[in-house]
Amino acid sequence: MALLAAGILWRARVPLGWEPVIAVVRAGIQLALLAVILSVMMTELGWVFLWLGVMLAIAVFTSARRIGRSARVVLGVALALTAGVAAAIGTAFVSGAVDLGPQYLLAVGGIIIGNSMNVTTLSARRLQEQLADHRGEVEGWLALGATNRQATARFRALASKLSLIPSIDQTKTTGLVTLPGAFTGAVFAGASPLEAGLFQLVVLAGILLSASLASIIINEVLGSPSQVPAAVE
Incomplete structure (x- = not known):
């Protein structure tokens, strides 16, 4: 194939x-x-946290490579992904929605990291495209006395919106268009369809929380450039 x-x-x-x-x-x-x-x-919680850290580091490198390899981009991606993933995983386990077991932590964490990486990359790329395409408008606002953040505010919001649409649509169509991996994996592992459905719901909500935070943070970091990009490759 x-x-x-x-x-x-x-x-x-x-x-x-x-x-x-x-x-x-x-x-x-x-x-x-x-x-x-x-x-x-799978039997040691400490090892799972270590592996999630490795996954997060690889996600940061992969996303930054697509966006730009400057120190600002790398730090921005690291901050965005770390904050988003920590908020989602922390909320899922602290609330008691998912048991804090090695297998659950690895499954939820891995899925959230992967999806957040994709949204972070897409959001930053969208922002770069918006700034390049509307360079004249941004420079016009700057000429009128607006700050960099004020001049790019509309484009940051639009980039976040566009990057989150695939995740939102996937959540809306779960069970109708897509058969999610967490659900099928839980069923194959012996969970009842109801338990698997609740687990999948937590994963989907975690993805949206993490992706939303990551998208906003990366655009806040990159949304006030000292020089508006001329083009995006």
Whole structure:
């Protein structure tokens, strides 16, 4: 299927090369490694926190690589993801919605980190595109005496809105268009459909909380540039 995807993209002259195949091969290797690691970590809460930290660091690197590799971007992404993920995971477990067990912490944390990474990248890229496309408007506001934050306020809000639409739509259509992984995994593990549904609901709410915070924070950090970007590659 990965080869077929690469062939279709090549035929359509989409400049991605072998990236679909490489992505699937990498995923297979990483999942095999993860299976070995989890067999050791699943019994110790401390090991799970350590692995979540590794996942978060990789998410920061991956997102920053897509946005820009400056120190400001890296620190902004790290702050956005850490704050969003910590708020979502903390709320889920402190409220008692999910038991604080190694298997639950790893499942909830991993899903939230992955989704928050995607939203953070998309939000920052959207902001960069908005600022580049509306460069004249931003410079006009600055010429009238507005601060950098005031001149870019509309575009920060719009970028956050656009980046969150896929997550909101996915939540709205859960069970109708998509069969979520947390739900099916819980059912296969022996949970009742009701328990699995409640677990999935907590995960979906956690994703929205974390993604919302991450999107707003990254746009606050990057939304007052000293120089408006001319174009986004």
